[in-house]
Amino acid sequence: MKSRVSSLWRNLVHRRRVERDMDKEVDAVFDLLIDEQLQAGKTVEEARRAATLALGGMHGLKERVREARTGMTVDALLQDLRYAWRHVRRSPGFALAAILTLALGIGANTAMFSMLNALTVQRLAIEDPDGLIAIRPTNSRGLPRSTPVAAVDELREGPLEHVCGYLGGTVLPVLANDVPVQTLTTFVTAQCFNAFGVTPILGRAISEAEAPIYGAGAHVAMISHRLWTGAFAGDPAVLGKSLLVNNVSVTIVGVLPRGFVGLEVDYGVDVFTPFDAVLAAAGGRRQLAAAILGRLRPGVTLEQAATELRTRWPAVLEVAVPATLPPAERANLRDSIPRLERLGTGLSTNRERYARPLTLILGLTSLLLLLACVNLGGLLLARLAARSGELAVRLALGGTRWRIAQQMLIESLVLSLAGAALAIPLAYALVRTLASFIPPANVPHTMSLTPDVRVLAATGLVAVAAGVAISAIPIWVAIHRRASAQVTGDRTIAGTTSRWGRALLVAQVALSVVMLVGAALLTRSLYLLQHADLGIRTAGILNVKVFKLPNGQYNLAHRETYYPPMLEKIAALPGVHAAALAMSFPRGVSVSTMAIALVGAEPSGLMAATDRVSPSFFDTMGIPLIAGRGPTWADTPQTRAVAIVSESLARALSPDGDVLERHIRYGSLPGDQDITIVGIVGNATRGDPRDARAPVLYRPALQLIPESAFNPNLLIATDDPPTVATGVRQILREGGHEYAQEIVSLDDVLARAPASERMSASVAAAAGGLAVLLALIGVHGALAYSVLRRRREIGVRLAIGATPAAVAFGIVREGFMLTALGAAIGLPVAFLAARSLRALMFGISEVDLLTFAVVVMFFLVLGAGAGLGPAWRAAVVDPVTALRAE
Amino acid sequence: MSRTRTTLLQGTLDVLILKALATGERHGLGVSRRIAEVTGGTFVVQPGSLFPALHRLEDAGWLTSAWQPSENNRRAKYYALTRVGRKRLGEETAEWQRVAMAMARALSS
Numbered sequence: 002m003k004s005r006v007s008s009l010w011r012n013l014v015h016r017r018r019v020e021r022d023m024d025k026e027v028d029a030v031f032d033l034l035i036d037e038q039l040q041a042g043k044t045v046e047e048a049r050r051a052a053t054l055a056l057g058g059m060h061g062l063k064e065r066v067r068e069a070r071t072g073m074t075v076d077a078l079l080q081d082l083r084y085a086w087r088h089v090r091r092s093p094g095f096a097l098a099a100i101l102t103l104a105l106g107i108g109a110n111t112a113m114f115s116m117l118n119a120l121t122v123q124r125l126a127i128e129d130p131d132g133l134i135a136i137r138p139t140n141s142r143g144l145p146r147s148t149p150v151a152a153v154d155e156l157r158e159g160p161l162e163h164v165c166g167y168l169g170g171t172v173l174p175v176l177a178n179d180v181p182v183q184t185l186t187t188f189v190t191a192q193c194f195n196a197f198g199v200t201p202i203l204g205r206a207i208s209e210a211e212a213p214i215y216g217a218g219a220h221v222a223m224i225s226h227r228l229w230t231g232a233f234a235g236d237p238a239v240l241g242k243s244l245l246v247n248n249v250s251v252t253i254v255g256v257l258p259r260g261f262v263g264l265e266v267d268y269g270v271d272v273f274t275p276f277d278a279v280l281a282a283a284g285g286r287r288q289l290a291a292a293i294l295g296r297l298r299p300g301v302t303l304e305q306a307a308t309e310l311r312t313r314w315p316a317v318l319e320v321a322v323p324a325t326l327p328p329a330e331r332a333n334l335r336d337s338i339p340r341l342e343r344l345g346t347g348l349s350t351n352r353e354r355y356a357r358p359l360t361l362i363l364g365l366t367s368l369l370l371l372l373a374c375v376n377l378g379g380l381l382l383a384r385l386a387a388r389s390g391e392l393a394v395r396l397a398l399g400g401t402r403w404r405i406a407q408q409m410l411i412e413s414l415v416l417s418l419a420g421a422a423l424a425i426p427l428a429y430a431l432v433r434t435l436a437s438f439i440p441p442a443n444v445p446h447t448m449s450l451t452p453d454v455r456v457l458a459a460t461g462l463v464a465v466a467a468g469v470a471i472s473a474i475p476i477w478v479a480i481h482r483r484a485s486a487q488v489t490g491d492r493t494i495a496g497t498t499s500r501w502g503r504a505l506l507v508a509q510v511a512l513s514v515v516m517l518v519g520a521a522l523l524t525r526s527l528y529l530l531q532h533a534d535l536g537i538r539t540a541g542i543l544n545v546k547v548f549k550l551p552n553g554q555y556n557l558a559h560r561e562t563y564y565p566p567m568l569e570k571i572a573a574l575p576g577v578h579a580a581a582l583a584m585s586f587p588r589g590v591s592v593s594t595m596a597i598a599l600v601g602a603e604p605s606g607l608m609a610a611t612d613r614v615s616p617s618f619f620d621t622m623g624i625p626l627i628a629g630r631g632p633t634w635a636d637t638p639q640t641r642a643v644a645i646v647s648e649s650l651a652r653a654l655s656p657d658g659d660v661l662e663r664h665i666r667y668g669s670l671p672g673d674q675d676i677t678i679v680g681i682v683g684n685a686t687r688g689d690p691r692d693a694r695a696p697v698l699y700r701p702a703l704q705l706i707p708e709s710a711f712n713p714n715l716l717i718a719t720d721d722p723p724t725v726a727t728g729v730r731q732i733l734r735e736g737g738h739e740y741a742q743e744i745v746s747l748d749d750v751l752a753r754a755p756a757s758e759r760m761s762a763s764v765a766a767a768a769g770g771l772a773v774l775l776a777l778i779g780v781h782g783a784l785a786y787s788v789l790r791r792r793r794e795i796g797v798r799l800a801i802g803a804t805p806a807a808v809a810f811g812i813v814r815e816g817f818m819l820t821a822l823g824a825a826i827g828l829p830v831a832f833l834a835a836r837s838l839r840a841l842m843f844g845i846s847e848v849d850l851l852t853f854a855v856v857v858m859f860f861l862v863l864g865a866g867a868g869l870g871p872a873w874r875a876a877v878v879d880p881v882t883a884l885r886a887e
Numbered sequence: 888m889s890r891t892r893t894t895l896l897q898g899t900l901d902v903l904i905l906k907a908l909a910t911g912e913r914h915g916l917g918v919s920r921r922i923a924e925v926t927g928g929t930f931v932v933q934p935g936s937l938f939p940a941l942h943r944l945e946d947a948g949w950l951t952s953a954w955q956p957s958e959n960n961r962r963a964k965y966y967a968l969t970r971v972g973r974k975r976l977g978e979e980t981a982e983w984q985r986v987a988m989a990m991a992r993a994l995s996s
Binding site: 004 | 947961964
């Protein structure tokens with residue numbers, strides 16, 4: 002072993018000396034052989050020949066000895082690296098283009114990996130995240146069904162340990178350190194912290210006594226690390242301080258470790274309190290748990306636990322569902338099928354919403370990287386033709402084909418690894434841009450989207466794969482070459498490699514056409530989406546999200562005496578044209594609808610969205626009143642229930658649209674079973690351009706059931722947003738009950754709605770642009786090498802009378818034909834591929850002929866243009882020097 | 888001497904080289920001739936196989952080499968066994984004898 006190490010050292014460090022020694026040795030053997038032959042009486046020539054035959058080729062022998070020595074692979078590697086560096090230096094343009102294209106291709110893939118990793122793979126920051134099991138039941142229709150917390154008691158004896166109840170992510174007003182913060186609150190029973198496996202870094206966890214299964218919880222809470230550092234500035238004396246949660250004072254007993262923000266990974270939870278501590282459900286009901294959490298007991302598998310729970314579940318519910326509830330409600334709660342799952346990655350709606358488009362886009366970027374490798378493979382192939390002489394000599398002198406293959410592989414790997422190094426910062430920038438498309442909701446999201454170890458490892462793998470892919474075809478071609486053929490004319494090799502190269506190029510153009518068509522369709526659709534007629538005025542409207550102050554002593558009577566004067570005060574501010582409030586407008590995606598029908602008629606499956614609005618609403622939003630009247634402040638819970646319908650709803654209820662003074666019933670609440678229609682207004686969007694014609698039922702703002710929460714949106718038409726914003730905040734502060742959480746222009750709010758479309762279109766456009774760029778580089782490169790190789794032929798043509806213009810035109814035409822062929826192949830493929838985009842199209846069909854035609858035109862022009870440079874170089878070839886050079 | 892071209896496994900070649908040098912140092916050609924001699928012409932090792940093997944064994948520490956004047960007064964590279972090499976030869980010989988006895992018994996039963 003020691004000897005091998007010293008041999009390795011000697012072979013690498015003293016290479017030259019070792020080489021010279023070997024030369025001398027072989028020469029000495031040769032001389033010995035000659036001497037023997039001479040002594041046997043042969044002539045000098047015969048002796049030489051016999052000796053040569055006996056030795057079997059000096060160079061081959063030396064090569065084999067070299068290979069047998071220790072450290073051969075390292076030596077070869079170093080040598081290949083040196084060669085690669087030399088080639089790079091000799092043609093820096095090619096190297097730069099190659100590294101850039103690889104950086105873009107690998108970078109795009111890394112960005113997609115990062116996002117998918119963050120959304121689907123990243124585990125919760127707890128010990129053994131995959132061990133966390135959740136029971137999230139559904140009802141017989143597959144909708145989520147909550148469970149009474151008492152079920153936790155029943156499940157203590159069972160396949161799971163540390164069983165606890167969990168209700169996560171409720172938006173409640175919280176006052177932390179006298180600062181209102183909008184955080185998510187989660188309700189837990191005590192065992193949850195054991196189920197999670199987290200220990201508080203300060204204080205203690207909520208105890209069993211404080212979070213009982215029966216009875217209301219104590220007024221205690223644990224807070225997250227980021228709330229501690231944020232609102233309390235990391236004050237170690239935070240224990241014992243109190244938080245106001247939903248107007249209830251709770252004492253902080255513990256701080257959770259950094260990185261743990263509950264199960265809701267989209268936004269993160271900051272406050273953990275026991276059930277029924279800060280929110281008393283109506284009618285003496287207890288809160289329900291959305292999930293039962295636990296961990297498998299040792300030796301129990303998930304399947305066993307699931308089977309056992311399925312059989313026990315009805316019995317568990319029998320005990321857990323309180324007998325005091327009305328029968329209909331009890332039946333509802335018992336309509337429950339337990340579903341067990343591992344919750345290692347937490348709960349996320351972003352995941353469901355974005356996983357599919359992201360996976361689609363990952364497919365796109367992989368395709369793009371493939372394009373890049375195809376491009377570079379083609380260019381390498383062209384360079385191979387230029388080096389065929391060198392390779393032939395190497396083969397003839399006894400070099401093995403595998404050495405040559407290894408060298409090409411190293412060259413490609415050097416390029417791809419350099420590209421990967423560049424790709425990582427590129428990917429980081431790309432991810433940040435994409436993440437900005439995920440709309441912020443009430444609470445900022447905490448997903449970490451920076452590339453982590455897994456992603457970097459994947460990037461490295463991709464880079465290596467790219468390197469191998471690039472060199473694959475050139476290696477294959479080089480190895481299967483017959484040595485003799487190469488040393489003679491390079492016309493034949495040039496012909497074959499050129500054929501391969503062209504085929505690759507046409508394939509690449511075809512792929513680019515497909516990608517560009519997709520990008521163009523998505524972009525046009527997005528444009529139409531963003532400029533659709535919404536039926537409302539959007540310019541110059543401020544949207545103010547109002548929330549209750551936790552200690553605002555909000556009182557139901559305030560509604561009638563508080564809001565009308567407040568709106569008047571706002572309308573009186575200088576610069577304000579009109580002011581209104583609405584309970585749910587503007588709402589982006591996820592509008593809830595309920596069944597609506599004329600009283601006395603059968604329910605027809607007609608669904609409508611609803612809203613509560615102030616009298617000035619339609620005026621402020623520019624929605625025309627078509628018939629009847631709008632809501633007034635005189636419409637109260639004491640007067641008759643009235644509503645205003647959108648035109649589309651009017652027509653759906655009655656074909657002639659004449660529904661004034663007709664009675665309707667809406668949903669299932671008792672107060673909504675007999676509503677009189679008093680007005681009809683124009684169609685207007687709820688905040689998503691796609692629903693501009695949806696049926697909407699508007700109710701007066703004051704006709705609300707007393708128990709419901711009311712966090713209105715203020716809508717203010719004004720030309721001077723900043724001043725008005727300050728004025729509004731002032732008015733709210735003076736009122737003492739509410740505060741403005743967010744003041745934005747309505748345009749910005751509406752722009753958030755088509756977020757996933759925006760992301761898809763942007764990424765597709767970028768990918769399409771890259772694809773076109775790569776195709777251009779490919780065509781240009783191929784033509785440039787074509788000109789280079791055929792210098793002599795061009796020289797001959799010029800010499801015998803062809804005009805430079807004709808030669809140039811020939812080159813341009815060559816490029817044009819290549820592109821045209823690629824487009825011809827790509828077009829039908831694009832037609833087929835566009836079908837997958839149908840769901841994302843708005844306003845245009847997925848086979849919009851105009852789009853296809855424009856893309857094809859674009860490519861043809863580009864193809865002709867790509868040849869201009871090489872054409873110019875061909876035209877200025879001096880026939881004399883060209884002929885002499887070959 | 889009949890020149891039968893029996894293929895030589897690498898391990899076999901190694902042992903033959905070590906044996907050839909057991910009686911004293913030789914240069915490359917001398918090793919090949921010695922092997923042909925002691926195997927009665929069964930194994931004729933070509934330079935293309937011999938020299939790589941010699942260098943490999945030298946790297947492994949079983950041989951040393953030195954430049955010395957040869958028969959015709961030319962300088963040649965002479966190889967000799969090291970102590971480790973000699974030990975290795977002993978091990979390999981014992982192993983071969985074991986194998987040969989087992990084969991003989993198997994084939995004659």
